[in-house]
Amino acid sequence: MGKWLLGILLLVIGAAAYALIMGPKISENMGDDIRAALQNQNYDWAGVEMNGHIATVTGNAPSNDAARGAVETAQNTVCSDCQTDSPWHRVLSDVTVTTSQQVQAVEPPAATVESPYTFSVTKLEDGNVTLDGYVGNAQERDSVLAKANTAFSESVQSASVEIASGAPDENWVSVIEQGIEELALMDSGRFQLENNNFLIHGQASSAEIRERINNFASDVPAAYNGASNINVPNLASDVIGQVESQAICQTLFDDLNEGTKIEFPSGQSDITGDSSFDLLAEISAAANQCQNFRIQIDGYTDNTGDTEANQQLSERRANRVLAYLTQQGVERNRMTATGHGESNPIGDNATAQGQEMNRRTTFTLTQAQ
Template sequence: MGAKWVWGTIILAIASLILSWIFYVPKIASMENDIRGALAGAGYDFANVEMDGNIARLTGEAPSEAFARDAASIAENTECKACKGKRSWHVVDNQLSFTTLPTQSPYTFNAIKDDNGNVVLSGYVASQEQRDAVMAKATSTFDGTVTDRTIKIAMGAPDANWEKVIEKNIDELDLLDSGRFAMENYTNFISGEAASADVRARINQMGANMPEGYEFAANISVPDMAAENVGEVKSATICQTLFDDLNDGKKIFFQTDKAEIRGAESFDLLNTLASAANQCASFRIKVDGHTDNVGDAAYNMSLSEARANTVVAYLNQNDVELSRMTAKGFGETQPSAPNDTEEGRAANRRIVFTVTQSE
């Protein structure tokens, strides 16, 4: 009887070990796959996962200490699908290393595409691997030359989707004949020239599907059609860039020695600027008038201010709130070119727009 009891106990122990192994090993594999999937879904592909019993060991190099902490938190809160709801079945051993990098704020990225399809990139990414991936994406996407002007590695990226958003913007920029995209933290803006309204609609639709938390705005023109503005631009820097781009190569003309706007080109530009001003509704706009040095200095000062006020009045007639704008004349005191040639004097007769923070 004693021998039978001993053998029975041994058999039961062996069976228990076999059964625990049968059910325990799949649970380990499931937990490892579940954590790996959760990290990949959050964009944390830098983290490797290996289970040692119920210990999930994380290894690899994170872009920053914050990313390493976030990865560990995701791993800790992942529920094992094969563990019957026992989320606390596993523990995390966070062995992720991270690089100490300077922190950039605001976190930005920009790309400019010229009429020949050449593209210049600049801005910030979280790692060398991310920089290489962005350059590879741009090189494979654009037909022209891709130039890395100043892509720098720094901490401060809004989240792990930063690279994904850059690549999405690259695909949108590729559809434009020329233009740019600008990113600042969660703000995304694309502007430029599209070949057709269908292309513009396609870009706007792509922008509407940004990852959660990212805001999209666009100002895309089509030949013989007015620009179609989508969304609000919530960066003063990007708004200033928009105004500068819209004014590039164009000018507001006035009657000689008067503050009366003349020419269809001037009104077309002002209409476009009014639309852009409303797209930058969170910011103030300074409208500064300048003249050449021909005539009396006091008269030029008065004329430049009157012209600036005329522009403000026109923008106000096109739904730009008067309280958001200021007008000031500088006369001949701030020339942008020498006044000793007609070309220089023409350059000095100008209206300058400056976007500032709201008070």
Template sequence: MRLSALFIRLAAFCLAAIVCGFAARAVVTTVETRSVETVGVALEEQGHAFASVLGDGLQVILEGEAPSEAMRFRAISTAGGMVDASRVIDNMTVEDSAGIVAPEFSLEILRNDSGISIIGLIPALSDRDDLTETLTDMAGENSNFADFLTTADYDVPDGWDGAVAFAVRALRQLPRSKISVRAGRVAVEAISDSREQKAQLEISLRRASPDDLLITLNISAPRPVVSPFVTRFIIDENGRRFDSCVADTAAAESRIVAAAQAAGVEGQIGCMVALGAPTTRWADAVTMSIAALDDLGGGTVTLSDADIILVARTGAVEGNFDRVAGELENALPEIFALEAILPATPTQSNEGPPQFIATLSPEGLVQLRGRMSTELLNSTAENFARAKFGSADISMATRVVDGLPSNWSIRVLAGIAALSQLSNGSVVVEPADIVVRGNTGSPAASGEIIRLLIEKLGEAEEFEVSVTYVEELDPIAALPTTEECLGQIMNVTESRKIRFEPSSATIAGAGAAILDDIKEILQRCADLRIEIAGYTDSQGSEDGNQRLSQQRADAVLEGLRVRRVPVASFRSVGYGEADPIADNETADGREANRRIEFSLIVPESTEELTGLDQIEAEAALEAAAVEDTAAPEDLNE
């Protein structure tokens, strides 16, 4: 009886224990589920979706890869805010930190009359000592060299050494410059002495630049200093024109040109903008003088610094002349002095005035003929001509006579000096007049001749300068424009084809001769940016056609490179079977579509940029090029 009761009690205890165990497990499961859900929602709201939440009884386990140690810590803190922090188990990892990125190395070199300074960050492995030694030698003993370079211990980037070498080479040619260098890129800002030197420097530097170096040149030519500051306006039977026109500012030039146009000058005209004006009111004096001469109806007006010579035409009405001259004299700025001349009517004579005539042929032959006052002047004139023209080919046909004016020797030598400013022409010297006529390749020649004659003879002397600027004689202006260069390439490629071996980028047949002709054209073209585009027909796969067209465009570019064409500003692009110009269903159409096209690379923006920003822009050195595409250059499969 007692044993049975004990068994019943033991069974009841076991049953109670089992029930309690199940109840405890249910409670733990509920707590675990709610903890996981609560922590997961909190992590999601705080932007820690990288962390996943697992439950293990009362413990909350965080797993996943945190972007950073800070994000890992924030995730743990968020979980600890939802449940007891002691229940949070951290099994998260942290992403590997990215390696420290090497800095962008750059340096800037400044050079002027006081010396050279260099500043920037360069690789520690580059040859700093050699660079500084070279620049120190370049600066010279009497100039300063300032070294503000710092180094960083990183690998030398590709293109760095070539950029630095080119910068040093450019610096040797540019005594007043700033050169900025980055890997594969160089920007040059400099001042030249003249526009001719500017063009020569640009051509020289572009030809010397490595093919893989992107350079930007911003070389300026300062305004010339003109003395005396001369403007001369003429109205005669040949029309209305400037013999010389100089302005002190661009705004003054616009006003002077407008006054000349109002006086009847036609066509495109312009003035040299230069330094040396006697006053900021130069444009006022010039415009008043032009208007006065127009009112007179003919003659010349010459402004030389602050002196103004107004010469009326022969036969002008005296009363009208006095009125115009008086109004002009009272209206001029105070600094200017006016001399008004009304020529007397010449008397008739059967004998012409004595003359000295000098001529210069296009071949360089100089002939002197006419009258000389003394044997000494005759010998002096010959020697002076040899010195001025640099030639022994001087033909003398002069004779010594009596009765010539006392200033005849000055007028003869001034005439020879004036002739030396021309490419070809003549000068006629008479007692009352000097006439210079001819052609020149310098836009400033007419002004230079007038200033020379005024300096030697005086402002009141009569002379006529009729000089024609011929662009073909100008070594700078004769350089072809970008459009003309591309047009010449079109002429070369119109009737001939660059042929390639079948399914390859190897140039075959007469292609090499065509590249030789293109090389001759490109070597005469400065600062040219060209895209060489390759195209195929539609046979074959699209990817294969694109690769072949790129390889063929690259082959043309490489062909020009090995011919020592400066192609640093060129690019080659393969367009595959895109943009067909004929029907790919016919053999002739496919032949036409297999082609190379040359086109100008046009700037995306016409905004003027400076410094290294220009490196990313298309050069505009004067005006933006107008896009033009050459005639197709066919390719053969």
């Protein structure tokens, strides 16, 4: 064995021995530091149990505020034996609050308060699933992720689930998990919550699945406003509930308008193609489901031909869409149509693909006055 290998081995052995000898001592001293801090803050009822770097606060607190204060004191205590001025440890709570009515467990408070409080689950056509949003604690996060992995057969590709306070009530996670179960039955779609409002929308293979999801949206805890917008091939739209969130309504319109577009013959403003009218039927249903919001219809062209002619063409096309939606029962006074010609391109007009991207109709929702 070379001298350098022997030296590394001796260093490793020495580090391990130091950890074995000093680790328990540092943990014991950390416990003493926390106990002293609790005493200084008059939390005489509180104790602490150390297990390595894990400090568990114990005791019977006289109030919720006292329980939270003790946990926060433990979290903020600095280790006097550590080479750092920041907390060295992790704090758990086994504190109970004793009142004349109940004894309840108290968890450490969430780090932040989020408003609006949101959550979304998206299932793509290829089966991949993403989760994004907030829950109240680590146990709730673990529960939601376990439910998603089970319901979607381990197809969750991305999960950004953060811990924060601000949930509308104690049913938040239950509603999320029910939504996950329903979304798993669909071919593709999205389940989106904002505070106590939610919408589940997308594509289902049968009327039976749609009926089940509609029943879910209709039968929710009293504090929640549920809605569904499920499309089934060869069946008319059947939507349930009103959507009270502008952000959720905008996402609904964006999802409907993605991948399918309203088609017009070259240089003309007459709507053409079955897919165009199918999309407009879905847009009409969504508009009537989002009655609290105005709809801005914007038309764009590519750069082929005269600039002024393109401007006028985009205006005629946007107004033609507005007129069709009015015929479908969308209130005329909620809609505005504007043509932008070849301005604001999203693709490269030097390519056929880019020009195709630039010929588009978009829908933007704003709060009704």
